[in-house]
Amino acid sequence: MERNLKRRETMHRLHAVGLEVFHTKGYYNTSLDDILTELSLSKGAFYYHFKSKEDYFISIVQNLIVQKVYALLVEPLNEQENPLHAILDSLEKALEPGKSNEMAYGFMLNDFITEFNKRNAEISSYLKDILKVWEVNLVSVLKNGKTDGHIARHIDCEGVATYIIASYLGMRSLLSETNGRQLKYQYLQQLKHYFNSISERQTVA
Amino acid sequence: MERNLKRRETMHRLHAVGLEVFHTKGYYNTSLDDILTELSLSKGAFYYHFKSKEDYFISIVQNLIVQKVYALLVEPLNEQENPLHAILDSLEKALEPGKSNEMAYGFMLNDFITEFNKRNAEISSYLKDILKVWEVNLVSVLKNGKTDGHIARHIDCEGVATYIIASYLGMRSLLSETNGRQLKYQYLQQLKHYFNSISERQTVA
DNA sequence: AAACTAACCGACCAGCTGGTCGGTTTAAGT
DNA sequence: ACTTAAACCGACCAGCTGGTCGGTTAGTTT
Known part of the structure; x- marks a missing residue:
């Protein structure tokens, strides 16, 4: 053994x-x-x-990144009754800088997606599939939010999911140590405004 | 001559x-x-x-990218009375795919920023400075919007600017030919919801 | 203890990259 | 016509990269 x-x-x-x-x-x-x-x-x-550098990277993605996305962004979605609260909390945690010597700022899907975009189609689509998983889970939980009366009925759940993902990805582009604290706060604050605008009642403090 | x-x-x-x-x-x-x-x-x-590949790239940025940011994202900001309308319009244009053989999807600041992030500090900070220009112009026009009664008084203009930039950058990460049309529409739609939530009255159709 | 093989070593290779440099062409000045 | 230098050529180079391969070490089996 x-x-x-x-x-x-x-x-x-x-x-x-x-x-x-x-x-x-x-x-x-x-x-x-x-x-x-x-x-x-x-x-x-x-x-x-490993049989190549590429194979190596894919192996890393499968073993570590997929895991992180699930742990940080997918699983927390069902831990609260109000989906908007759940999403906010998960994003806040995901933007948390790592403890001391650990890797900073949660995970790094976006950096890799942009790096491989147009340069390596296989890896690129592989990474985007991970985002897709997040997206369908977001949509699912948002639709539940509609039936539970947390989200206004006229809202386009796919659109909301896309928008959340886009803003999160962009946020991570902007975060690079300097004034990260402030940026994160500003982002979450505005996200709350947005959530209020799609919520049935004003429930997002 | x-x-x-x-x-x-x-x-x-x-x-x-x-x-x-x-x-x-x-x-x-x-x-x-x-x-x-x-x-x-x-x-x-x-x-x-040119004296090096790096020098070459910086020259390109100075001559073309800076120009595009001004033309697409800064100058249009003052062409309408309501800043939120102006911002929406500028973003819509900036996300427009280029005509036929031209370069697609407006400009490409985000891709370069992520590529150079942590790999070349000089170029990286240079590119971020361009974003900074956009940001200060956004903030400025948003503050005017407050005094003109277009934006609610309790709103944090710096936060709004950051949020807009983040969502736009992230959006461009997601846009890569396939279903670009739909993504763009979803994005602009949700941005309108958000703008309504920070606007004094409901003016963003 | 002998045979086997998983796990690892490190010298080596071909290909590509940014950058150099001595030389050539061609427009401009006199 | 002659000189000067701007604009360009392309062979060449050193360094690095992903990847190969024959060989070594050490756990496992019989």
Whole structure:
């Protein structure tokens, strides 16, 4: 069983460090050696575990990013009765800077989407599918909100979902350490205004 | 005078084609030869006009992107009495796909900002400064809207500006040919809801 | 303990990239 | 006509990149 353990540990280290370095320096701007040096691993070790750099990245996405999206943006949606409250809370948490040395500002889907857009169709569509999952969950929970009387009946739920996603993605573009605190506050504040405008009664404090 | 003309023409071609190729393939993913081949120019010609690839890109930004931001997003702000109407109209135009063979979807600041973020501090901050110009103009026009009675008095203009910029940037991340028409419509629709929520009276149709 | 093989090593390679440089063409000045 | 220099050419280079491959180490099995 020692064998299997070693394998898992190495894979895990490659995933974790890979995600961090890819996100800070960008996929195309990061060489395998950058990562391997930091892990004290060799080329041989790498190509034993993955068949290419691309394969490696996709593996990271499947194992870490998908997970984060679910944990931060999908699962919290059903934890409150009022969907607008649930969405607000999830976004606030997702924009939270990581604790101390952890990766800052939740997850990094948007940066990767823009990096791969038009440069690598496969990875690009793969990443967009993740957004799609978020979207359908948003729409679903918004529609429930309609029947439960939290959201005005004339509202276009797909449109609202799109709008929320767009504003969130854009927000993450703007957030880069400096004055992040203030930006986040401003964003959530305005989002509340918006939510009030689509809500049945004024329930979003 | 023939000399000066030639110079200007070559520079102009380098700028135009460079912007297009950099945007479609990404700065780091575009080699100088990609551009030079398309223009039937040599390395020598290039390095006669610019001192580096970076210098080249900055020159493009100064000559073309800054211009586009002003023309599409800043100048239209003062062309209507109600700032919210003016903003809506400018965003609608800025999200318009280019005519036929021209570059699609207005300008491309966001893609470049994400590409250079954390990879090239100088260019990155340069690009963010352009956004800053847009922001201050938005804030200014919003504040006027307050005194003119178009916007509710308790509204935080800086927050509104940030929010508009974020949603616009995010929207452009989502727009990549497929179903662009629908996305754009959804976005503008929800933006109107939001504008109604911060407007003094319900004036945004 | 011998045989097997998962896990890893690291020298090496071909291809591409930004950048250099000595030379050539051609318009402008005298 | 002759000189000067702006504008351009294209062969060349060093450095880096993703990827290969023959070999080594060490856990597992028999």
